[in-house]
Amino acid sequence: MSLLKFASMTCIALTLGACQSVFQPSVQKPLTFTADRSEQLKAGCSGQECPLVNIDTVHVADEPKLDALIEQRLLKMTVFSPEDKLAPSLEAYREQFLRTAESRNSSYLQAKVREQHDGLVIVELSSYLDTGGAHGIPGRGFINYSRQNQKEVTLQDMLVPGQENAFWAAGKVAHNNWLISTRFGNDPEFVKNWPFQQTPHVALLKDNVVLKYDVYSIAPYSEGHVELKIPYSRLRGILKPEWFPGRG
Template sequence: MLKPSGWLSVAGVLLLAGCQSQEKKADVVRPLIYQSLEKHYIASNCAAEKCSEVQIEALEFPQSPALTEQLRLRLLALATGVTEGSSDPAQAWDAYAQDFFTMAEEDRRILPEFMASEAQMKAQVYTQYNDLLIIELTSYVYHAGQAHGLPMTQFMVIDERDHHVVSFEDMLKPGQENAFQAALSQAHQHWIEELEQDEQFVAHWPLGETRNVAPTPEGWVVKYNVYDIAPYAVGQPELLIRNDELEGIAEPRYLNL
């Protein structure tokens, strides 16, 4: 009578082990698949060196059309933010290019001696770890007659576990806004010291608030646009708040500890 019982116990252990193995497999999160999308528009009825251009290097997510749409809309809004057109961004690449060429034609008519207008939009992987995919969206828009074009940047943080876009508020623990700002101020001071700047620089270019944050293995990267906290020549400043400085401030999910 004992032998069958022993056999059942062994079988039960094997069955349990098999179930646990299946559970572990189910817990494995596959990296989000993405692929490149490139588009290049050139204005018509113009001399080659005077033709305005729109160049796009975006990403698409075959598993998630919703993420593909969000990325497209965010890039278009980023580029529209530095044009003189409507405050409502275009919803499609073709529509943006058409609107841009309409404005560029007016630029060329008024200022024919200047180089052609151009717009660039790009999405690229900034980092990928801990089931998080961080995309950096960038745009650069130049209109004929300007001293220089204006670059813009924005992070898009994606949770690969459920394919949703993570907001700054999602990453921060409730009620920790002031603590985050204090940590950011400290990171800003380190950055100022690295630039070898003084209090006069800070007085002219004070630290401002931003929600443009990317969680990385080293800590949170906080990135600003040109003119936000420094002159154009400095570019787009990146401040790093290390993981240990964010304990108790950030949700553990977004800290690499």
Template sequence: MRYLRIAALGGLCLLLGACQSLFAPGLGEPLNARRTSFEHLKPGCQGEQCPLVNVDTLSFDDEPALGAAIEAQLLDLVRATPDSPRPTSLDSYEKRFLDSAQPGWSSYLQAKVREQHDGLVIVELSSYVFSGGEYGRPGRAFINYDRRLHKVLSLQDILLPGQEKAFWDTARLAHQAWIVQNKLIEQDPNFVKDWPFQQTPHFALTFGALTLKYDIDRIAPHSVGHPELKIPYPRLNGIVKPYYFPGRGAQ
């Protein structure tokens, strides 16, 4: 009888087109991640200066689209310029990097779950590629994955129609507050002139406040690292779709 009930429920799910897999975690439960990590040196190399590729990434059996999005974003982070072609896979990137690498070169890639709430999985990605010179190239990115829609959210996906300007105006106020909180004008009277507000593609629907993250040398000197701006959700009323406010989404 129990198996008949499960079969009947499965048939109802197919008819309605709105049910999760019977055996997948509900939207209120954390999604289980499968971690893959490795470090490979340039073949045949020995010693402390051997070039290396270090990868620490995630995949999700119940959400394969999220794993694919993570790999694609990591590969975007290692592109030398925005116009450079994306490597076809982590394996092909590793081979190409190590084949051409000089002593001391290194590439680090990492993906980690920063938060899960309301049917959302927030993944933070980081990279550091050193291929000579004074500094390496650090990179950061976010993925906001909606388990209800099975897709990565763009900024346009979370905003109410026509509210993009209002969103960035609110972000500008958060930037001003960030400058004051960190006493940056006291350290450099020309800070606002030298490091004006700019938009960023990196946003995260984190629980306490919406987070904007910036690349190094974008809105602050290299020594500041990757700045984060926080926008409290009450300031986003009428701007962000109510569904994406913490506590109002999937349970």
């Protein structure tokens, strides 16, 4: 091959590479989500006590892995016991629930985009199962989705190896700050009966890392889903550098 021909082919390859780079979607540009909301009553039923399923979710065409993950995580929130079987889709779950639901039973599922920053998409998941009792069963969860890696970021992915205890120690400080900021800080019985706990619900928000709690975990049902906020400044050496805002 002549030197001139080789140089020409190299230029073409470099040009194509540059074009691919230019036209490749940037992970820094926020994704566009479309809403998908529906509410369906049990067939043949009318009135306020009819069983219903309300689904309020989002879809994103540009990230099929995230789209599938949102549906899968919502479906997992419908499983409350080992006997419950995971439905293959939200549509199948709706049909299954309405087919067997009794009067005043209802199910609510929601997925909403809480934040997008630094190539991360933070999706907050909510569920509420009403079986006709005094209180329904609410659930919460997060998806921290890395567009760069095209996968969910788990707590193990977030932390420097060996720093899990240090992370929860920072969480305990956030819990103490929350107690001080509420009426509970001066209530020894509350502090004794509702101690700090770990939670599976962790979100890498832009301004802080949030720990979210299920009801009855660190406070009574009436307090809802408590959020504790850990400043990033407390997580140096604990959180991997790539997860700090502005450094992804």
